[in-house]
Amino acid sequence: MTRTPVALVTGASGQDGSYLVERLLADGYAVHGLVPPAGAAGTVPGVADLPAEVTAHAADLTDPVGVRALVRDVSPDEVYNLGGLSSVARSWQEPELTARVNGLAVVSLLEAAAETQESTGREVRLVQASSAEIFGEAPIAPQDERTPVRPVSPYGAAKAFAHHCVGVARRRELFAVSCILYNHESPRRPTTFVTRKITSGAARIAREGGTLALGNLDARRDWGWAPDYVDAMVRAARHTEPLDYVVATGEAHSVADFVAAAFSRVGIDDWQAHVRIDPEFVRPADPAVLIGDATRARTELGWSPSVTFDELVGRMVDADVATLERAG
Known part of the structure; x- marks a missing residue:
């Protein structure tokens, strides 16, 4: 009898996690989702309830004993670490928490995966959701897997530590990969993120008028469609060898471009009249132009983005318009 593959997803109720568990269920996996206990430090409410088919586990990523016990009990074939503190801005306010959740917790997961593999004799594959923020002040653009790691924020530093630990884990013959994800968005992105703040703001202003407060409009990012990036992580987990991958569109757009596209969608061309700059939203340091070269992902995984910037x-x-209409 063929064994049903088992996957463990941390951050299962977040944007990426919600898309990932849907994909894994469609692929016939038994899916276990790690969600934070109510009120756990560093967490934000999930964007979606887990599907009924997912076995949910309330666990704190910063508890190494609990994490190891969970991985041992679930005995997964694939582990996807999407959990953690996801706000770069918040990492400046809580750098120690960021280090624990986004850095040290990854070490616990890697150790747990290696121990489970050794005890069961069955391969365990782990995918770490890394970030373009590890490159920080990149000396070149676009960046690829060979670009020097030079973070400029507590978030980037914690992700960089985790990224290096994935490489170290491969020395223990663990199938561990880092998917270096550039900015990726969807309607499931919380409104605490600037992209969703912009799109929900545009929908509101088209309906009610008003203004939108933002920070640096000149910051440029490589924005993609979140389900595409989830697809890349799944492909990486099932590839023939463990490699790290930049996952990106290869196109950079400014925050102002994002604002203009959002307001244009609701029929407002003069977006400048509805936007004001608030110093509160300007980061202490912003990375240089982050634009990714996903050649390796295209070549090795057969992956490519499917949604254009304007369509995203x-x-x-x-x-967001539909949400407002349903609310009356």
Whole structure:
């Protein structure tokens, strides 16, 4: 009898996690989702309830004993670490918490995966959701897997530590990979993120008027469609060898471009009249232009982005407009 593959997903109720568990269920996996206990430090409410088919586990990523026990009990074939503190801005306010959740917790997961593999004699594959923020002040653009790691924020530093630990874990013959994810968005992104703040703001202003407070409009990012990036992580987990991958569109757009596209979707061309700059939202340090070269992912995984920038923004705005209409 063929064994049903088992996957463990941390951050299962977040944007990426929600898309990932849906994908894994469709692939026939038994899916276990790690969600934070109510009120756990560093967490934000999930964007979606887990599907009924997912076995949920309330656990704190910063508890190494609990994490190891969970991995041992679940005995997964694939582990996807999507959990953690996901706000760069918040990492400046809580750098120690960021280090524990986004850095040290990854060590616990890697150790647990290696121990489970050794005790069961069955391969355990782990995918770490890394970030373009590890490159920080990158000397070149676009960046690829060979670009020097030079973070400029507590978030980037914690992710960089975890990224290096994945490489170290491969020395223990653990199939561990880092997917270096550039900015990726969807209607499931919380409104604490600037992209969703923009799209929900555009929908609101088109309906009610008003203004939108933002920070640095000149910051440029490589924005993609979140489900595409989840697909890349799944492909990486099932590849023939453990490699690290930049996952990106290869196109950079400014925050102002994002604002213009969002307001255009709701029929407002003069977006400047509705936006004001608030110093509160300007980060202490912003990375240089972060734009990714996903050649390795294209070549090794057969992956490519499927949604254009304008369509990505449009889908988010349309979802926010529909939400307002349902609310009356």
